[in-house]
Amino acid sequence: MPTISEKGLNMPESPIRKLVPYAENAEAEGKFVYYLNIGQPDIKTPEVALNAVKNNTIEVLSYSRSEGSDTYRKKIANYYNYHNIKVDLNDIIVTTGASEAIAFIFGSIMDPDDEVIICEPFYANYIAFATAASVKVKPIISKIEDNFALPSIAEFEKLITNRTKAIMICNPGNPTGYLYSKEEIKQLAAIVKKHDLFLISDEVYREFTYDGYSHHSILELEGMDEHTIMIDSVSKRYSMCGARIGCLVTRNEVIRHTVLKFAQARLSPPTYAQIASEAALSTPQSYFEDIKNEYIERRDTLIAELHKIDGIRVAIPKGAFYCIVELPVIDADHFAQWLLESFSFENETVMVAPASGFYSTKGLGKNQIRIAYVLHKQHLIKAVTILKNALKVYTN
Template identity: 50%
Template sequence: MSVRFSDRIRSMNESPIRKLVPIAAAAKAKGKKVYHLNIGQPDITTPPSFLQSIRDFSQDVIAYATSPGDPKLIDAIIEYYKGYDMHFESDEVLITNGGSEALMFAMMALCDPGDEVLVPEPFYANYNAFSRCINVNVVPITTKAEEGFHLPSEAEIESRITPKTRAIVLSNPGNPTGVIYSREEMDMLSRIVRKHDMSIVADEVYREFVYDGLKYTSFGNLPEIADRVIIVDSVSKRYSACGARIGSLASKNKDFSKQVLKLCQGRLCVPTLEQVGATALYGTPTSYLDEVNEEYQKRRNTLYKALKEMPGVICEEPKGAFYVVIKMPVDDAEKFAVWMLEHFDVNNETTMIAPAEGFYSTPGLGRNEARLAYVLKDEDLAKAMDILKAGLEAYPGRVESAIPAM
């Protein structure tokens, strides 16, 4: 018997981050070591308070948590935000199943089917998945590697706005690009959303990963759009707790929180034990975050230095998160990634990258680009870069230089 699938599910693409995993698994099964630069899974140790708090938890019945989230976790997040001069009340923060659910809930609350959100591309590939699940259209704002993936002009962004545009969705610091938006860029977006009666969904899960002494400003620090900003957050990267799946939504717009609470009630609650662990994580000393920042900046330096020494590779130095998007002198980044896993090695070791075409919405863009996640310890990262350089030199589909953006 055949099953009729919805247009919604058929329109979704496989994850560009995960779809090559079976090929990597096959390479490993043959004894090849794979350096994973394809996924943002930190190797930093999760603070021990997470598991300890769960071990110390004592309750005869693991009951449903409240739909908005554990009040203790909400209070811990409110205290955390005070350190960034953002002041929320308990009914302005909702706990979600990871930042992923937070993003989807935000778009569901703001958009009807057929509505649009503007997103700077390249963007976190799952923005496409989340939006297509609810029949919302992503309208790309194209940014370029040669310009450090900074935003285009105000006029260009406004030219993408239609009567169906409801919000601008963006990550800051940027995934996959590592861009940090300047205060001038943020002020420009502030003007745009006020002029066109829109919202900003600010994915700020990499807030602590800002380098070179740059000052980070949250969209939550712009008072003139306080009621238009929805902050998406997560413990995944900040505390190296990706598997905990604890995220949050924060907004000074109380009506927004009231509406999203309906969605929270519909899915009942977020897991109780993970909320206990996450509450403990928010009590982690800032020294932990300082050390993590220092470690990632060191890794960024190792990766960027190696990339700049690779003939034909184009990239600008990333200033935040732990990613960079590079243009490579290859005919097709996905073919290259597969070739590296199946046919290339140095001393039986190879490097896995994430082809970047899936991080774009505009057809044809990103075909010769890749996202690299510098989440390995420094010596492994250096090896991975040496292997990537050798692979680019040996690849049968190599071209003279990185093809300019279309």
């Protein structure tokens, strides 16, 4: 029998999606499932974006330019300039989701066995894209007891080798909700400049920051144009996960030229999705303020309810809409599956994401889960009530 590749064997399963069959079985048995496992907001997509597609009179659905349409990129540049990120349309390449942006970047700046340093826990698909590109992830551990703050620069120095090409962050973070301070961003800038590396920042949650904290983009840094690459997406900002439109932004002309060759190979990003995304840019700022207030209330509700459970530890998110919760269990993967297969409370159960899939260091995160607080408050309260009762049964 023909064999599959080592790359295929090493490609990790999604910790977010691998339990879906068990959730579907639970629903088939008549249970109601609260989905806390995936960052799919229940916030309505802006009407202006949906109407741009519904009311469009296109007669031939043609290719766009490989780097995305000029009108869309021009409006994205205006959005960034509003947020103090000085770029023009030529600094932007539109991609099929932030996922494709990551794949293009890894393909453009790294050869097989090159290394990228990423703070863990990190978005699980980073390791998938690294595997696809035959790139090695060198994890640097951030800890729940420090609320997942940036590790010391001395720890980064220990990991840098002659194969290191980049440091990568997610800001605000998925799965931790951590928001890097301006000082932490400056520290990262100094080390990448010192070692002539790239600094890659996934900033798809930029609009969601709390408690008076502000987001600081790596593209606001002075003297770093050759080193910085930003990743972005409409998925979370406008609750448009299904649009699959993202972009990468860099002032480094060589990077853009290289990425464009990858973009040309896949022809173009989807036309209708670009039309919707361009229209979404006219969404008023009040939309984001309302959403931010909603997420703050959800976060505070979730944290308050979780603190009522004995034996757990919770990291307090400063941004995005995720938190990591440490449970009094040995194996959170088993617990998460058990919740769907074997447990219900008032004929309801919950689906969570085991956090081990967000670590690449073996053995870490085994007693942790990620919760996405993308449900309204009453559902969050009920979900935590189920979790509390489940832990009593499971730990006994």
